[in-house]
Amino acid sequence: MSDILVVEKLNKRFGGVVVAKDIDFRLPAGSIHCLIGPNGAGKSTFFRLILGEHLPDSGSIRYNNEEINRLRAFQRIRRGISVKFQVPGIFKALSVRQNLAVAFQHHLHGHTLNATIHRVLEFTGLTEEVSTPAGNLAHGQQQWLEIGMAVGVEPSLLLLDEPTAGMSPDETKKTGEMLHELNRQDITILAVEHDMSFVEQIADAVTVLHLGSVFAAGTIKEIVNHPGVQQIYLGVSDD
Numbered sequence: 001m002s003d004i005l006v007v008e009k010l011n012k013r014f015g016g017v018v019v020a021k022d023i024d025f026r027l028p029a030g031s032i033h034c035l036i037g038p039n040g041a042g043k044s045t046f047f048r049l050i051l052g053e054h055l056p057d058s059g060s061i062r063y064n065n066e067e068i069n070r071l072r073a074f075q076r077i078r079r080g081i082s083v084k085f086q087v088p089g090i091f092k093a094l095s096v097r098q099n100l101a102v103a104f105q106h107h108l109h110g111h112t113l114n115a116t117i118h119r120v121l122e123f124t125g126l127t128e129e130v131s132t133p134a135g136n137l138a139h140g141q142q143q144w145l146e147i148g149m150a151v152g153v154e155p156s157l158l159l160l161d162e163p164t165a166g167m168s169p170d171e172t173k174k175t176g177e178m179l180h181e182l183n184r185q186d187i188t189i190l191a192v193e194h195d196m197s198f199v200e201q202i203a204d205a206v207t208v209l210h211l212g213s214v215f216a217a218g219t220i221k222e223i224v225n226h227p228g229v230q231q232i233y234l235g236v237s238d239d
């Protein structure tokens with residue numbers, strides 16, 4: 001399998017704080033990969049470096065074999081990178097349909113726009129809520145709307161920052177099924193996640209960040225049995 005994303009020796013500091021330290025990371029095309037790590041490990045910063053919202057001090061980011069390190073964020077989005085951040089990015093006063101139309105307005109028009117909205121409504125299970133103000137949706141539905149906004153233009157790489165935060169177990173399970181469905185449609189997924197049972201449900205592989213560095217990488221089984229990971233992340237001590 002070829003790698004859709006290859007990161008080499010990525011470094012970033014904010015003043016005296018090192019937030020990315022010599023990060024090497026490869027993401028096979030077609031995979032679902034989870035990024036875990038304690039609070040402040042640098043997970044969101046890593047996303048922002050991939051997206052071009054932060055520029056690295058040094059290192060390389062290649063996407064589909066192209067160096068994108070100096071591309072602006074909108075240029076990266078045009079190449080097929082999409083993101084859903086943890087903080088909701090929906091317009092609460094607008095209807096579900098209006099939110100989708102706003103998300104797709106620069107990419108789709110007329111019949112294609114309507115067909116895409118229809119497809120995303122079905123995929124997210126929000127068809128009956130099409131006219132509901134987004135702020136009136138249940139928490140899980142708001143998250144699904146935002147995932148729909150992120151995938152309507154058919155990205156190749158989807159970044160998700162804690163997609164199940166605040167969700168019930170049923171909503172979490174449904175989100176996992178949605179991500180598998182997107183993955184079957186050839187979307188590679190990189191998700192920051194704290195819920196280890198959800199990681200187990202979706203991830204082909206896991207990378208652990210700690211203090212801005214890659215601390216460990218492997219299968220979910222390897223990661224949960226890794227003694228160092230248990231110490232830094234799962235709160236297990238040597239005592």
Ligand SMILES: Nc1ncnc2c1ncn2[C@@H]1O[C@H](COP(=O)(O)OP(=O)(O)OP(=O)(O)O)[C@@H](O)[C@H]1O
Binds near residue numbers: 017039042043044
């Ligand atoms: N714009 C910024 N300026 C200065 N420091 C920052 C900035 N953004 C993040 N940091 C710092 O970088 C470190 C990594 O933060 P980041 O949000 O990437 O961690 P995280 O792993 O996503 O944490 P969490 O799980 O709590 O979301 C933290 O120490 C944070 O305070």
